[in-house]
Amino acid sequence: xxxxxxxxxxxxxxxxxxxxxxxxxxxxxALFTLFFTLPSAIPTGPSLSKSIADGKASIPKLKNPFxxxxxxxxxxxxxxxxxxxxxxxxxxxxxxxxTWLSPFSSSVTLDENRxxxxxxxxxxxxxxxxxxxxxxxxxxxDAESDLLLTWRRAWWAxxxxxxxxxxxxxMSNPLYDELQRQEVETLFKTDMMRWLAWENMGGGLLAxxxxxxxxxxxxPLLSFxxxxxxxxxxxxxxxxxxxxxxxxxxxxxxxxxALRSPEKRGxxxxxxxxxxxxxxxxxxxxxxxxxxxKTVEKLYSQVADAIGTNRAAGTSSLNTLVNSHLHVTWQDLxxxxxxxxxxxxxxxxxxxEPALKxxxxxSMCPDTPMPSSCPPNNPKCSPCVxxxxxxxxxxxxxxxxxxxxxxxxxxxxxxxxxxxxxxxxIDVPWIRRDMTRDLWLAELTKELLGTGLSASAxxxxxxxxxxxxxxxxxxxxFTAERDEPPHDLDWYFGFRIPVNATxxxxxxxxxxxxxxxxxxxxxxxxxxxxxxxxxxxxxxLKRAKDVGxxxxxxxxxxxxxxxxxxxxxxxxxxxxxxxxxxxxxxxxKWEEEESKYAGGAGHDKEKKRSAWGRWxx
Numbered sequence: 290x291x292x293x294x295x296x297x298x299x300x301x302x303x304x305x306x307x308x309x310x311x312x313x314x315x316x317x318x319a320l321f322t323l324f325f326t327l328p329s330a331i332p333t334g335p336s337l338s339k340s341i342a343d344g345k346a347s348i349p350k351l352k353n354p355f356x357x358x359x360x361x362x363x364x365x366x367x368x369x370x371x372x373x374x375x376x377x378x379x380x381x382x383x384x385x386x387x388t389w390l391s392p393f394s395s396s397v398t399l400d401e402n403r404x405x406x407x408x409x410x411x412x413x414x415x416x417x418x419x420x421x422x423x424x425x426x427x428x429x430x431d432a433e434s435d436l437l438l439t440w441r442r443a444w445w446a447x448x449x450x451x452x453x454x455x456x457x458x459x460m461s462n463p464l465y466d467e468l469q470r471q472e473v474e475t476l477f478k479t480d481m482m483r484w485l486a487w488e489n490m491g492g493g494l495l496a497x498x499x500x501x502x503x504x505x506x507x508x509p510l511l512s513f514x515x516x517x518x519x520x521x522x523x524x525x526x527x528x529x530x531x532x533x534x535x536x537x538x539x540x541x542x543x544x545x546x547a548l549r550s551p552e553k554r555g556x557x558x559x560x561x562x563x564x565x566x567x568x569x570x571x572x573x574x575x576x577x578x579x580x581x582x583k584t585v586e587k588l589y590s591q592v593a594d595a596i597g598t599n600r601a602a603g604t605s606s607l608n609t610l611v612n613s614h615l616h617v618t619w620q621d622l623x624x625x626x627x628x629x630x631x632x633x634x635x636x637x638x639x640x641x642e643p644a645l646k647x648x649x650x651x652s653m654c655p656d657t658p659m660p661s662s663c664p665p666n667n668p669k670c671s672p673c674v675x676x677x678x679x680x681x682x683x684x685x686x687x688x689x690x691x692x693x694x695x696x697x698x699x700x701x702x703x704x705x706x707x708x709x710x711x712x713x714x715i716d717v718p719w720i721r722r723d724m725t726r727d728l729w730l731a732e733l734t735k736e737l738l739g740t741g742l743s744a745s746a747x748x749x750x751x752x753x754x755x756x757x758x759x760x761x762x763x764x765x766x767f768t769a770e771r772d773e774p775p776h777d778l779d780w781y782f783g784f785r786i787p788v789n790a791t792x793x794x795x796x797x798x799x800x801x802x803x804x805x806x807x808x809x810x811x812x813x814x815x816x817x818x819x820x821x822x823x824x825x826x827x828x829x830l831k832r833a834k835d836v837g838x839x840x841x842x843x844x845x846x847x848x849x850x851x852x853x854x855x856x857x858x859x860x861x862x863x864x865x866x867x868x869x870x871x872x873x874x875x876x877x878k879w880e881e882e883e884s885k886y887a888g889g890a891g892h893d894k895e896k897k898r899s900a901w902g903r904w905x906x
Contacts (some may be wrong), residue, residue: 292513325439327520348775361602376403381863381870383886385409390752390846395861404860404867406650407756409875412450413517415494418483421455427480428601436608437797440498443615446783447502448515449494451878455886458486470608476557480530481547484559485607488544492537493517493863501611503578503618508763510576522567525574530558532577533568543567578666580611591659615784620652625692625801626680627651632732634685634815637700637710639826640769641683644696647765647774650786652679685815687754688738695754695764699865702855703848704769704833705729708873711825715834717850727857744857751861756868 376383383404388397394405419437437453445450459465462485468478486497494514502511514534522535535543547553547562556562577681585607586593592610596603627648631641654673656658663670687695700708706715706724725742734747755766767775779785818826836844852859 312792317642317818351388364676369857376869376871377531378874381867383867383871386809387637389756390749392748393856394864402863404863406868406871409871410448410749411517412448413493413515415444415449415454415496415514416452416454416490417496417498418459418486419498420456420479420482424641426601429604432601432604432608434691436604438500439608439612439615440501442780442785443783444496445780445876445879447506447511449502452490452883453886454483454486454490456482456486456899457886458489459483460520462486462489462541464488464544464548465899469546471553473553474555474557477553477559480557481544484547486538487533488537488540490671491505492535492540493812495533497531497579497581499580500528500576500705501580501615502576503666504576505622506572507759508576510574521569523571523817524560524568526570526572528574528577528579529581529583530560530576531581535851542738554727575666578611578614580607580665584665588665589659589662595658608765609656610658610662610784613655614654614662617670618667619782620673620679621667621671623692623694625678625690626827627694627696628688629683629697630680630685630687630697631683632685632729633705633709634683635818636711636822636826637698638818638823639702640704641698642828643771643774644698644767645681645683647778648681648696651782652681653787654678655784655787656702687733688736689749689754693763697755697764697766697865698769699766699862700729701833701837702729702851702858704830705855705858706851707833708826709828711822711829713829715847717847717849720847720854724851724854727855730857747861752864755865765869767869768862768866769830770837775873777873777876781872 304576316691338475372382376385381404382402383406384394385406385408386397387408389405389407391397391405394403397399397405417437419433420565425433429609441451441453465485468485470479473481483495487493499725504511519534519536520671522533522539524533525531541561543563545566546567548557550556550562553562556699560568582593589607589610590608592603594603595606629641629644629648631637654675661672663672687697703715705728707713707721709728710723712719727747730744730747730751731740737750738747754764757876763779765778775781838846838849839845
């Protein structure tokens with residue numbers, strides 16, 4: 290017979306479930322009492338304070354371990370960080386912080402829609418001098434303006450802040466009047482105006498407008514110049530007046546020496562007017578190419594003859610030659626070709642079409658007046674041959690491989706779900722029951738990270754691939770909801786991609802399907818779509834774009850549900866979109882500042898080319 294419990298002589302009948310609930314409630318009450326009432330019960334009276342003052346041992350006051358924890362439901366509400374200036378563009382918003390490499394931006398920004406990006410790297414200014422007061426006809430001015438635009442674009446892509454100086458900066462220098470009172474050679478006076486303008490800006494880097502960076506981003510010379518720390522006043526052997534580096538004090542001392550040197554009367558350049566020991570001479574300059582008159586006449590006689598016959602036409606020909614050398618130099622860096630990433634390949638063929646279009650343009654041979662020529666700093670280059678274009682492949686997984694350029698297309702989870710399932714309508718029950726979480730990111734990083742890691746670890750690898758120091762010059766990422774590639778990628782690559790400003794088509798006729806470089810699709814990367822399924826992709830992608838922009842309650846509800854179900858994929862999409870948007874905001878802000886000055890030659894055309902359609906989503 291079971292034992293009968295009694296209380297005050299009366300029998301007690303409790304069901305086992307009630308006993309368990311009662312014990313659980315008592316235990317929870319005891320824990321609550323321990324953590325929230327015990328710390329406040331410790332006395333801090335006069336005797337304890339006196340013991341502390343006398344240096345005697347005291348009982349430390351206990352601190353509630355949950356007072357500031359995110360697990361404490363009674364913690365105070367935290368203000369989000371202040372919104373930074375110029376941190377919103379085209380539907381994207383971001384904050385900049387050194388802790389950017391965290392799985393989810395909202396843990397720092399406290400805003401689900403604001404991405405956390407790495408701090409912008411400081412761009413050292415590089416100056417060139419352009420005499421706007423010289424007499425030129427309109428055709429020559431336009432040709433030289435285009436050449437200055439090429440100069441600015443090339444240096445910007447390499448991480449510098451290119452600034453064009455004019456006589457206005459030279460005349461602001463206190464030493465200008467002293468120069469005007471002296472009887473010197475005209476060529477020397479012109480060269481001195483260049484140095485006065487540079488000294489007025491505080492030193493740094495002074496380059497000729499015909500000197501271009503023509504190497505990889507990691508080139509030792511370019512890396513040294515980007516650091517902005519120069520031991521003494523430096524010039525480079527064989528570059529003549531092509532490039533100088535030095536601090537303001539050293540530049541000022543050199544200018545004073547040149548102005549008061551007895552050698553200046555017969556000198557025709559600044560270098561001739563100062564002692565040889567004024568400069569530290571560096572012999573290594575493989576990272577830059579100088580297209581001065583001597584070099585052009587020696588290596589590019591066809592262009593030199595054109596300049597001698599018609600300066601405007603010849604300058605345009607030189608500009609085309611320089612742009613082609615910049616493009617060919619980029620192609621030579623990526624010997625393994627271009628990888629247009631295609632995770633989940635069965636139903637994303639149409640989705641990656643803009644990326645494939647960009648890869649085709651990059652792989653094409655650029656226009657050039659001398660097709661078999663090489664840059665002056667790399668006479669053994671591999672000129673582009675139309676019959677053997679760069680290899681284009683469509684791997685399903687990201688490969689961190691030297692010599693391979695990556696173009697990534699990042700879909701919103703709704704876009705991915707629509708295309709991968711071939712469903713034109715998605716609802717919340719389907720998301721919960723049938724949709725695999727963060728599938729795109731898992732497929733993308735499977736080769737690097739395997740299959741056992743969480744989405745939090747994978748998103749860190751993705752962010753490194755997009756915004757890491759090495760990655761920015763070896764890949765570009767944009768969202769799948771675009772109709773065309775971003776139209777201002779010239780500034781990202783450093784040379785003019787053959788894209789027409791009005792209709793997004795190639796200025797150079799794009800080869801037809803029979804001549805177009807075909808991407809190599811490895812069977813191990815997955816099957817290609819069937820004809821009937823491929824025919825549905827454009828309609829489904831358009832449907833996904835419409836839902837992404839819709840403000841209808843049902844669409845917003847589904848969009849929010851699918852984002853919550855795919856936190857890592859959503860984080861990747863927002864991060865890639867914000868990173869490219871911030872790069873454009875940085876450049877547009879710089880353009881706006883430079884357009885105010887006389888040295889902003891080429892800005893008008895630059896502004897037109899940068900406003901190619903609606904860049905934002």
